[in-house]
Amino acid sequence: MARSVALRVLQAVVIVFLVATFTFVLLHLAPGDPFAARAEASAFADTGLLEQHRRNWGLDQPLHLQYLRYLGRLARGDLGISFSERRPAWDAIRERIPNTLLLAGAALIVDFLLGIAIGVIQGIRPKSRTDDALSLVSLTLYSIPVFWLGIMLVLLFAVQLDWLPAGGATDAVAYPSLPVLGKMWDRLVHLALPAFTLGIVGAASTARYERAAMLETIGQDFIRAARAKGLDERLVVLRHALRNALLPVITLLGLSLPILLSGAVLVETVFTWPGLGRLAVESIFERDYYVVSGAAMLSAALVVMGNLAADVLYAVVDPRTRAQ
Amino acid sequence: MARLTPHDGEPMKKRIRLTVWAAAFVFTGAAGCAPDVRCPTDWCGTVVVITGAEPSTLLPPFTQFDVEIGISDLLFLKLADLGTDLNTIDPETFEPRLAASWAFEDSLTLRLDLDPAARWHDGTPVTASDVVFTFDMYRDSSIAARARSRISRIASVSARDGRSVEIRFDRAYPESFFDAVYHVRVLPKHLLDTIPRSALATHSIARRPMGNGPFRLTRWNTGELMDFAADSSFFLGRPGPRRIVWRFAGDPSAAATQVLAGEADFLNALRRDDISRVEADERVQVIPYPSVAYAYIVFNLRDPREPSQPHPIFRDRTVRRALAMAVNRSGIVRAVRGDWGNVPPGPVTRALSIWDEDLGAWPFDTTQARTLLDSAGWRDTDGNGIRDRGGQPLRFELVLPNSSNDRQRSAVIVQEQLRRVGVEMVITPLDPGTWIERSTSGQFDANFGARNQDPSPGTILEAWSSAGIGADNWAQYVNPTVDSLFRAALETYDPDAAVAAWRDAIRRINQDTPAIWMYSPVQAAAVHRRILNPSIRPDEWWATLWTWRVSPNALLARDVIN
Numbered sequence: 001m002a003r004s005v006a007l008r009v010l011q012a013v014v015i016v017f018l019v020a021t022f023t024f025v026l027l028h029l030a031p032g033d034p035f036a037a038r039a040e041a042s043a044f045a046d047t048g049l050l051e052q053h054r055r056n057w058g059l060d061q062p063l064h065l066q067y068l069r070y071l072g073r074l075a076r077g078d079l080g081i082s083f084s085e086r087r088p089a090w091d092a093i094r095e096r097i098p099n100t101l102l103l104a105g106a107a108l109i110v111d112f113l114l115g116i117a118i119g120v121i122q123g124i125r126p127k128s129r130t131d132d133a134l135s136l137v138s139l140t141l142y143s144i145p146v147f148w149l150g151i152m153l154v155l156l157f158a159v160q161l162d163w164l165p166a167g168g169a170t171d172a173v174a175y176p177s178l179p180v181l182g183k184m185w186d187r188l189v190h191l192a193l194p195a196f197t198l199g200i201v202g203a204a205s206t207a208r209y210e211r212a213a214m215l216e217t218i219g220q221d222f223i224r225a226a227r228a229k230g231l232d233e234r235l236v237v238l239r240h241a242l243r244n245a246l247l248p249v250i251t252l253l254g255l256s257l258p259i260l261l262s263g264a265v266l267v268e269t270v271f272t273w274p275g276l277g278r279l280a281v282e283s284i285f286e287r288d289y290y291v292v293s294g295a296a297m298l299s300a301a302l303v304v305m306g307n308l309a310a311d312v313l314y315a316v317v318d319p320r321t322r323a324q
Numbered sequence: 325m326a327r328l329t330p331h332d333g334e335p336m337k338k339r340i341r342l343t344v345w346a347a348a349f350v351f352t353g354a355a356g357c358a359p360d361v362r363c364p365t366d367w368c369g370t371v372v373v374i375t376g377a378e379p380s381t382l383l384p385p386f387t388q389f390d391v392e393i394g395i396s397d398l399l400f401l402k403l404a405d406l407g408t409d410l411n412t413i414d415p416e417t418f419e420p421r422l423a424a425s426w427a428f429e430d431s432l433t434l435r436l437d438l439d440p441a442a443r444w445h446d447g448t449p450v451t452a453s454d455v456v457f458t459f460d461m462y463r464d465s466s467i468a469a470r471a472r473s474r475i476s477r478i479a480s481v482s483a484r485d486g487r488s489v490e491i492r493f494d495r496a497y498p499e500s501f502f503d504a505v506y507h508v509r510v511l512p513k514h515l516l517d518t519i520p521r522s523a524l525a526t527h528s529i530a531r532r533p534m535g536n537g538p539f540r541l542t543r544w545n546t547g548e549l550m551d552f553a554a555d556s557s558f559f560l561g562r563p564g565p566r567r568i569v570w571r572f573a574g575d576p577s578a579a580a581t582q583v584l585a586g587e588a589d590f591l592n593a594l595r596r597d598d599i600s601r602v603e604a605d606e607r608v609q610v611i612p613y614p615s616v617a618y619a620y621i622v623f624n625l626r627d628p629r630e631p632s633q634p635h636p637i638f639r640d641r642t643v644r645r646a647l648a649m650a651v652n653r654s655g656i657v658r659a660v661r662g663d664w665g666n667v668p669p670g671p672v673t674r675a676l677s678i679w680d681e682d683l684g685a686w687p688f689d690t691t692q693a694r695t696l697l698d699s700a701g702w703r704d705t706d707g708n709g710i711r712d713r714g715g716q717p718l719r720f721e722l723v724l725p726n727s728s729n730d731r732q733r734s735a736v737i738v739q740e741q742l743r744r745v746g747v748e749m750v751i752t753p754l755d756p757g758t759w760i761e762r763s764t765s766g767q768f769d770a771n772f773g774a775r776n777q778d779p780s781p782g783t784i785l786e787a788w789s790s791a792g793i794g795a796d797n798w799a800q801y802v803n804p805t806v807d808s809l810f811r812a813a814l815e816t817y818d819p820d821a822a823v824a825a826w827r828d829a830i831r832r833i834n835q836d837t838p839a840i841w842m843y844s845p846v847q848a849a850a851v852h853r854r855i856l857n858p859s860i861r862p863d864e865w866w867a868t869l870w871t872w873r874v875s876p877n878a879l880l881a882r883d884v885i886n
Contacts (some may be wrong), residue, residue, distance in 0.1 A: 038765070048795065050764065052468035056525070083379050085546065088527045095546050143619045151581075158585045166585035167578060172549045172569045173370055173882035272582065274547030277404020282574065285727075287757050 001095055005312065012304040023293045024070060028063055034083035034287040035059075057083065071292075080290030085282060087291035091299060092279065099169050100275035103118040103198065103264055106191050108256060110199025116249065118203065118243075119210020123245065124237055126215055134207070143205035150197040150270035157193060165190050167272035194271040198264060202256060209252055213245035220244075247318055254310025258303045363880045367556070370567040370882045371855065374588035376580045378547065378572040383530040384509035385462055385469040390592075395570060399535030400509035401591035403436055406502075410675065410863065412780040414817060415501040421560070422450055422510055422536065423489075424728035431496035432479075436461075436489045444512050445534045457513035459491075466521060471507035474778075478504060480565035488581070498817050499780055506778075508680070510536065523642035538563040538870040543589030548572065548850045554870075564857075564873040567885075580850065581689055583608060586880075588853040592865045594731070596661055602850045611849045611859045612664070614674040614798055618844040619731060620773040621722065621738065622799045625838060626768050635769070637720055644837040646696035648686040650745040651738055655688075657843045660733045664848055668841040670830035671784050675862040677824040678781050684834040685841060693745050695717055713744040718750040723762055726753035731772045731843050734842055763798055772842070781826050785810050788833055799838040806832050856876030 021267060034052040058069070073080055079089040122131045141149075141269045158166035166169070171178075171186050178186055217223065218241050228234045265277035278294055283291040379392040384400050387393045403423040404415075412878060415426060424439040441485040442450040459481040462469045463632060493500050511796045512534055519527050536557045543551035550570045555564040567718045572589060573579035579596040582588045584605055593604055594610065603610050623638040638644055657665040666674055668684035669877040697703075701716045702711040709717040722738075724731045749770070754762065762768050775796075786796040789807050793800055806829045813825035849865065851858045854875050861867040874883050 030755075030758070032755065034757070036757040036760035039383070049468045049470065049472075050760075052465060055467065056468065056522070079411075081526050082380075086380050086386070086530055087528070092546065099547075154581055154585070159581065164586055166582050167573070168548060168571065168587070170548075172372060172551075172571055172587070173567070175883050176543065176551075177885055217480075226434045266821070269575050270578055272548075272571070272575075273579050274545065276576055279547060 004310065006240060008304070008308045008311070011029050012301060012308070015304055016297050019296050020074060020293055021067075022294045024067060024289065025063075027292055028066065028286065030287075032287060033059055034289070037255075042117070047092055049068045049159075051263075057081075070235070075166075079294040082283075082288055082291045084286045084288045084291070089288075089294045091292055093276065093294045096187075096274060096276040096279050099273060099296075100186075100277065102169075102191065102276055103194055103267070103273060104257070106195035107198035107202065108253075110195055111202035112249070114200065114203035115206025118207035118248070120214055120237065120242060120245075122207065122211040123214020123218060124241075126211075128195065131211075135211075136206045138204040141200055142187050142208075144201065146201050146265040146268075147270050148200065150194070150267055153193050153197055154270065164193050167270075169274055194267050194273050197271075198267045206249065206252060206256075209248055210245060213248045214241060217241045217245040222243060247314065249312050250317065254307040257306035258299070333528055340883065348424045349628040353426050358847075361881055361884060363876065363879060365885060367562065368876075368879060368883045369565040370568045370569060370570060370885065371565040371867070371869070371872060371874065372588045372814075372875045373395070373590045374571040374573055374582050374590075374884070376573055376576050376579060381525065381530045382533050383524065383542070384511065385471070385529060385624050386525055390603075390865075394869075395550065396509065396864060397537065398568065398870065399533060399537045400511070401535075401540060402509055404834075405867065406506065406779055406863070408861070410779040410861075412506075412778075412782075413498045413817075413822075418501070418505065421505075423505065426501070426505075428501075430776065432493050434491040434493070434501060435484070436491065436505075438487045438489070439559055440487060442536060443557075444514075445524075445540050445555065445558065448512070448514060449486075450510060450536050451486050451513075453486075453515045454510050455489045456481050456483050456512045456599065457517060458508055459695045461521070462508055462520060467524070471662070473502055474797055475629050486695040498822065499782060499814070502780060510543045510691075512536070521539060528883060534684075539568060543770055544690075558634040561612040564816070565870075566883075569882075576720065581849045582763060586852075588806060589874075590858070591850040592847070592860075594848040594850050595666060595775070599664065599848050602848075606853075608850050609851055611851055611860060612846050613849065614666075614845045614862045614866065615845040616673050616675045616779070616863050617774055617776045618671065618673050619734070619772065619842045620668075620839045621672065621842060622771050622773055622839040624766060624768055624799060625771065626771065626800045630767055636716070637718065637769070640700050641836060642696050642700045645686055645703065646693040646700070647742065647747065648837050648840045649689045649696070650693040650747065651741050651840055652688040653840070653842060656734050656737050659776060660730050661843060662846060664846045665843040666846065668844045670834055670841060671839070672781070673777055673789055673844045674846075674860075675779065676777065676781050678823050678830075680827055681699070684831040685829060686837065690745055697745065697747075698799075702746070709743070709746060718746065718748065720769035721750045721774060722770045723754055723759060723768045726757045726761040728755050728772075728774070728847050730845070731774070731845070733820055735875045737771055764795075766798070766800065768798075773798065782814060784826070784830075787815075788829075790840070794849075801831060801833075801836065801838040802834055806836075854880070870876075 014036045035050050082092045118134050122134050125131050149257045154166050157164045169190055223241055226240045265281050268275040268278040280295040375391050377391045381396050382396045384396050388398045401421040404418040404421050407417040407419055422438055422442050423436040426436045428434050462471055479492045482490050484490050491504050492550040539552035539554055542553045552568040554566050556562055566586055577597045577598055579591050583591050602608055621645055624635050627635050631697055652665045657667050669681055669685045671678050701713045704711050735751045740748050763771055786792045789810050790802045809825050810828035813822045816822050856873045856875050858872055859868045
């Protein structure tokens, strides 16, 4: 087991290196550069100034030299300087990680709690009206673009009803002066809409998996045996069927992380959530090479680790896979 | 079918419900959600501004676009600022900032006396050596300051004593005072001169500088907001708001939604699609103000494949005129911007005093356009709907940035209107960086650009004089008569003669038709009605922000939090 984990970690290092190289080359080969992108935003393109900026930041050097320097810095744990924030790229990325993990974590909870609940209800009542209705709802939710759902929820809950904030991770004005409990509450109310938006779309997909797993499990011999023993149906479903039907969902957990990270880009934009996804997209538009590379490496690492965690968890809950 | 057995869960449900309500009550109380919104002192008010972009730096020499400059201007002052009439020639119409008074000792020497009350936020007085240091930094080519070219006619800056600065120009011209005071924000020498200039752009002080303006930066949550506290002892008077929170939305529509949700007080530029929904909310007012930008389709007069040769199509002035006459500009402005745009008569905006409807721009006349194309030898000989000459179809590419919805929508209409006169225009949207790269290197046939202007018409030179070739003159347009008219306009001290020269130059540019002037936006700002006196200056919409006030009758919880 330990050897397998170590091997996977080694694989992760190789993957992250490849992602770094691929991102670096791709970004540099695309026409334009960070200063040209900024010149468009300022509607002021002085060729002399652009050249001076390129010289100041070393972008006038041949690509292979830039790449070697980049690798040298990377080996020392230095991601480079962000062009758009004029500070170490890692500082820019590091600040956004907690917000993104908070949003992705909360969305994951919504996703799995809701998805599993819907899947279980459908799985124990297949082809019933409830099953049909929930299938319709989950398929509809699955088809809705996440940014549209976000905008609708903002218009309803923030603009019309004024129950929840329209955006941001905290109250822009009051947060620093709130007591600890107030800060927690403030975080929670700001998290509610984006986490629900991101989670509910994932829940629709999780429910489909869980329904199939429940249907398969509920027809197996050990469930029949449990019922024959006279166990309460609730115990049969929750203790015997659900436990076994959760195994495929654990695999889904590992796969959900990249989906959540990519979905978070749109949700972060709609809810002005200061997360990694928004930073990555803005950095791509601004050709902020080092932030984009850093964010890509981090995402790759998270995805690899997510899959590794899912595999480990799978081995823990299913003894049959441990030997493999 | 197996079913879950119902169980007695009512008491549990009640307990959960009670717990949730109790928690909500405790949290809400702790969070202070029902504060007393009477101002406990004589000074309250938090103005929340929301914009799309976020600055990368706050040190003025490195600032590039609107939001960077606007935020940096809360912290750093100019020597003097334009008055409300935006007169760039008469020094008497300028308003004092760091300089309390000024006088030209001769036509080349300007003396400025600093306000003795001006202080840096650490209490150190602002001195003449700060001003000398600042000009030295702006003129340093390695800094690559945007304003460097604007102060190029200043020969020297020196300190006469602690409070008096002498600025000498290499020649006399009417806008010398404007150039000396408008483009530069004074920097703290005592904090910056020990930092190597090569390291300054990425030094931590560039993101947390100490200024001399009406506000101090207290918090910067990247990707989210910046928080500014007013300086109650500001030497030009106590600022209107006690606090400004500047939020960053990333997306303009999300920003408009924040204003409608009451979470922001001001958004400087609504997108056209958002204006109607903001207008429908009676708590918010939409304030129009003229933009200092104009959008235009510029023809490359050189062949992009062989720059030493003239462009195979646009070399002919008759063809350029025909293309200009084939485009219904007022119809496009109506379709794309509704009431929120003007048709510019030349490379000017309404914010400039030289604006005149009658500057000789070509009218929309498709009959005349067809006649002109016929006369230039472009006819549809093969009946495919596209004119041709010598076997070459009348086809060209228009590049534009994919970040601009207005330009993309306008381009599609232009494409259809040109097709009706037998011209094929291929639209190529490019990402902004690529677009700038191709624009500055002349790799295009036609280009849908947009240009920001200073309050001075002098910025017209950058794009339309021979001096701008290799820089902002993307058309590579040269007309010696226009150049000399520009020089005359810049050098005369007679305001009427200057206006006449500018207009004459623009009429001649229109005769040559190096571009089609498409639209000049009218900006729409969204402002909550609780904000009093929200005046907006077209060149710098943030210029009066520090004087705005929150109505004492419309205070919110956020206005009393310090």
